[in-house]
Amino acid sequence: MNIATNPWSFTSADVAVSVTITSIAGQGNSALVTTSAAHGFTLYENISIQAVTGAGAIYNNGYKVLGIPSTTTFLVQTPTPLFVTSGAVGSVYTVAYPYKIRCEQIQWSAAAGTLTLTDTNGNLIWTYTTPGADDYYTYGKVYWVDGLVINALPAGTLLMTIN
Numbered sequence: 001m002n003i004a005t006n007p008w009s010f011t012s013a014d015v016a017v018s019v020t021i022t023s024i025a026g027q028g029n030s031a032l033v034t035t036s037a038a039h040g041f042t043l044y045e046n047i048s049i050q051a052v053t054g055a056g057a058i059y060n061n062g063y064k065v066l067g068i069p070s071t072t073t074f075l076v077q078t079p080t081p082l083f084v085t086s087g088a089v090g091s092v093y094t095v096a097y098p099y100k101i102r103c104e105q106i107q108w109s110a111a112a113g114t115l116t117l118t119d120t121n122g123n124l125i126w127t128y129t130t131p132g133a134d135d136y137y138t139y140g141k142v143y144w145v146d147g148l149v150i151n152a153l154p155a156g157t158l159l160m161t162i163n
Contacts, residue, residue, distance in 0.1 A: 001013075008162055009159050010096065012153050012155060014150055017093065020035060020036040020090075022035060023087050024056050030066065031078050033049070036072070042068075043065060043066070043068060046062065047063055047065055047074075048118070048121070048147070049063065051122060058082060062119075064076065100146055102145075108128065109157065110130055112130050113154030114128070125145055
């Protein structure tokens with residue numbers, strides 16, 4: 001990952017680490033998240049909870065890890081008191097960049113595969129599947145993105161012009 005110069009560049013080594021969520025228990029201004037396997041997160045790491053459905057969908061958002069009771073649980077602070085308990089399955093991802101950015105152009109060149117980018121709230125930013133060898137796609141619309149999660153980047157280099 002290179003975000004020191006413009007355009008920013010990412011490779012498959014920068015793809016988010018993903019772990020399946022098995023439950024979320026609201027505890028007032030915090031929530032205890034349980035995962036199906038060891039999550040490997042560190043204290044204060046930026047993470048994104050995505051694809052939780054039903055009553056637990058309220059937790060789909062970006063957070064900082066504020067506590068790690070075990071290898072399969074972690075605590076996050078919620079913006080408002082939440083007491084919703086969710087057994088619904090979702091995913092938690094590591095975040096490439098946690099702050100709002102203005103993305104002017106996305107360019108990706110790869111032989112095959114699907115690129116998927118979301119914001120920290122789990123909203124789709126961009127997805128593209130290459131139709132053939134060394135296809136390349138540029139998206140030139142200016143828009144604001146609420147953080148960046150690289151959900152899938154199978155090969156090649158992703159370039160993002162940020163202003």
